[in-house]
Amino acid sequence: MISVKHLKKYFPIKKGLLQRAQGYVKAVDDISFSVAKQETLGLAGESGSGKTTTARLILNLLKADGGEILFDGEDILRLDRNKIMGIRSKMQIIFQDPFSSLNPRMRIREIIAEGITIHRHMTSKETDKSVDEVLEMVGLPSGYKSRYPHQFSGGERQRIGIARAIIVRPEFIVCDEPVSSLDVSIQAKILNLLKDLKERLKLTYIFITHDLSVVATICERVAVMHNGKIVEIGDTRTIFTNPREEYTRRLLRSIPIPDPSRRRHFNK
Amino acid sequence: MSLLEVKDLKTYFFTDKGVQKAVDGVSFSIDPGETLGLVGESGSGKTVTALSILNLVDEPGKIVGGDILLEGKSLLPLKASDLTQIRGRDISVVFQEPLTALNPVLTIGNQITEQIMAHMKMSYRDAKERALLAMKEVRLKDSDRLFYDYPHRLSGGMRQRAMIAMALCLRPKLLIADEPTTALDVTIQAEILRLLVEIKERHNMSVLFITHDLGIIANIADKVCVMRSGKIVESAKVEDIFYNPKADYTKQLLEAVVKIPEDMRIA
Incomplete structure (x- = not known):
């Protein structure tokens, strides 16, 4: 479904009066991977x-300095504006901090419906129906529609963020650290919701996270990134149990596992 | 007890x-x-x-x-x-965000030295010696040079090491x-x-x-x-x-x- 080839993004380091580039930070340095339909790939x-940076390049929020991003066979880096708008509605993003990504002055109904008012033409009644439908899907009562974001807990706000993403019926969602700022007891619930929605709506995810426990829970495949490059990519179980690269091994050994019998292992 | x-x-x-x-x-x-x-x-x-x-x-x-x-x-x-x-x-304390806990206008070394001198009767030279020792204990690499560096120049991990050095330099219980x-x-x-x-x-x-x-x-x-x-x-x-x-x-x-x-x- 998505195929990334030799993708590059270099940020110039500007110095001095004339702001000449003194060098480059190779944020994304020639990476290639692909994601199959209805698969979850972790970028860890x-x-x-x-x-x-990789996620922002795929969503066209940043301009790439090289490479290709094929979405259903079409290179989205080289499409004209109209076609990009068409593809955009098939792609959505769920952010880490649901509070900062929700407009505090908008009611939940407006926040969730924003995507369909941009991408589709609908009557108010139809919009209402769609909002009710996605609220039900993310496990929130439809009465929440007339409230404001500050009235909700972190977990509920993330559910609103998810509702807002799925209302346009995307095929592909980038989840950017969606559970990182949530309390322990909420994280698993949100991950389960994302899993259910994937099945129900036949979604494809790229899951960006620093947390390998999250990768183990939700990603079928994982690409381990380090200094702008993919160090290792493959089936999650294989990489976790039998990492080939030293960096992956070090990363996995650094995770504090909630089991005191692993203590000697961790402190080694 | x-x-x-x-x-x-x-x-x-x-x-x-x-x-x-x-x-x-x-x-x-x-x-x-x-x-x-x-x-x-x-x-x-x-x-x-x-x-x-x-x-x-x-x-x-x-x-x-x-x-x-x-x-x-x-x-x-x-x-x-x-x-x-x-x-x-x-009793000493280490917080989550070392950048807000460290004084931005004092060098790392001077903050630790100051902490030592505030609690013990010691000359600056002795306190500095003890601060350098604390920096070595938390394995801040190149501590002789880092002593004269300001907090914003350090990475997050190094800052937290500096915080720990400061917390531990007086051997708290x-x-x-x-x-x-x-x-x-x-x-x-x-x-x-x-x-x-x-x-x-x-x-x-x-x-x-x-x-x-x-x-x-x-x-x-x-x-x-x-x-x-x-x-x-x-x-x-x-x-x-x-x-x-x-x-x-x-x-x-x-x-x-x-x-x-x-x-x-x-x-």
């Missing part, structure tokens, strides 16, 4: 690994 | 909207050389508990009941100047660590946690470790208190908490935590 890495 | 004893501590916040019982009857004790893990979700009262021990609770918060004993002596009736002596010398690795990358977090365990064991220091992360708790705590809504719902040895939890809330937390399944863990 620490800060500065290039995982978020 | 326990090093620290917290007895029926109550810290309330008096706001316009009413009284918020942030800490509501919390009791625990920490023995010398022991690590107590205080675990809970956001708003459970774990940080306010730590601030209460340090007597750093700000208005509108107030300690309204209970007692805090360090080596049998109550800290609550102490004058501000006596408390300042205890903080830093007997108790270290309070409040989510000290939450803002760090996982590989850096592991290095910092291993360092803390190593230093703790070398000096037989006690640690009160506050975190929301059950994985960290499992790997460093001897004893665990699980907090919720200002109360301790369960307190037990770390193995009992994980393998034989009693309270429903502890069970729910353990059930909910997102973890790598056993058959997917690296050997």
